[in-house]
Amino acid sequence: MDMEQETGVKSLRNKEKSKQKFLDAVEKILHTKGFSGLKVNDIAHTAGLDKKLIYNYFGGKDGLIDEYIRSQDFWSNIKDNSAETLVNDGGKTFCKTMLLSQFDYIFKNKNTQKILLWGLIENRKSLKKLANDREENGARLFEGLTDPYFKENAKRYRAIIALLISGIYYLDIYATTNDATFCGLDLKSAAGRTEIENAISFLIDKSYE
Amino acid sequence: MDMEQETGVKSLRNKEKSKQKFLDAVEKILHTKGFSGLKVNDIAHTAGLDKKLIYNYFGGKDGLIDEYIRSQDFWSNIKDNSAETLVNDGGKTFCKTMLLSQFDYIFKNKNTQKILLWGLIENRKSLKKLANDREENGARLFEGLTDPYFKENAKRYRAIIALLISGIYYLDIYATTNDATFCGLDLKSAAGRTEIENAISFLIDKSYE
DNA sequence: TATTTTTATCACCAATTGGTGATATATTGT
């Protein structure tokens, strides 16, 4: 059971490396073909390994997919910025930065889009866990920062953020799948995206008036 | 070729009725199992007819699904209200009513949710046509009402509406698939939904200040 | 080196899926 290997030279057969190949294959297929393309045969072929290993290592397709989802660190892109930006403006600048960076991040990260979409279609436990992480992360922000600031209007502000976040999600995904415009705005063009960014800024500002 | 039948008694074999059975089957399966459940065998069995007819009447599964999508009159729920509500307030009350009724309508209409979701996943021509209808419908509103009102800020207002509509879509779909909360709000409860409605009203009001 | 364990492949299975040609049955027109 000694897994230690001092040199960088790895053996030809390596369980951990193989598991990773399967996870990478899931990501690749998800990116190119979407959920419906996630078939065991296809995954195994993409990983360059035998499908039997999926059952040996992950207990089946579902286990593999769950592990892939768990491997996605959903909130890493936010936590970075959050650090110690707790200026005493009721979370205004923080929320604004967070929403704008989300708008950009989700647009660029097709895998994150797929996982978000997945959460609207299936009811996987591992997907629920992701959503739960988001909620817990948000709870800290709301309870510690915005709720005390908005007092009796705290819930309305939460609703505003909910609308903006989910609007951002939808528009980014829509822009990726469709070439069409949305409300006459080209969400793939810099100009169109700037309009959305302006609207986000504007609405946050107005919410603090 | 004489299709006229005076009495209510229909013949056992009726092409139009059979086609409708297939369309109904698609709706039923879409509602219960989602897109991934739309298999020719399953559709035929649900319709109580032979799958061969799907190929005879619709040219295949895709043709049937396209015809189902086309059969969905997406904007009927909006056009009703729109009639002649053109008060000269820059479309404020109209937009507000429209958004609130959408929030309610989409929540109750699971089929509409599925089709919206579909538009985020697949790139079907028939789905594009639906999106196009929405755009054309919106164009009339924007060009005739809000653009003249907001002048140089016209595009920002469009972006605001884009964010709110897509936020409404996402939240309604999310609420249906997940039991979890979003930003700490229970989107299935009357209380939670009222908060969202208040936020929508609030943001529209603020946009017109 | 010989043995044991881990890692990976292979051949094969049953069930599902999309698809079609041959055929049966009902309806219509003569």
Next chain:
DNA sequence: ACAATATATCACCAATTGGTGATAAAAATA
């Protein structure tokens, strides 16, 4: 009643899919 046509069923196929037992090959251990 008869033929012609429209409607529907059936049996069957090939390809795909999820899944597994037997086995090979590499690595670790003795």
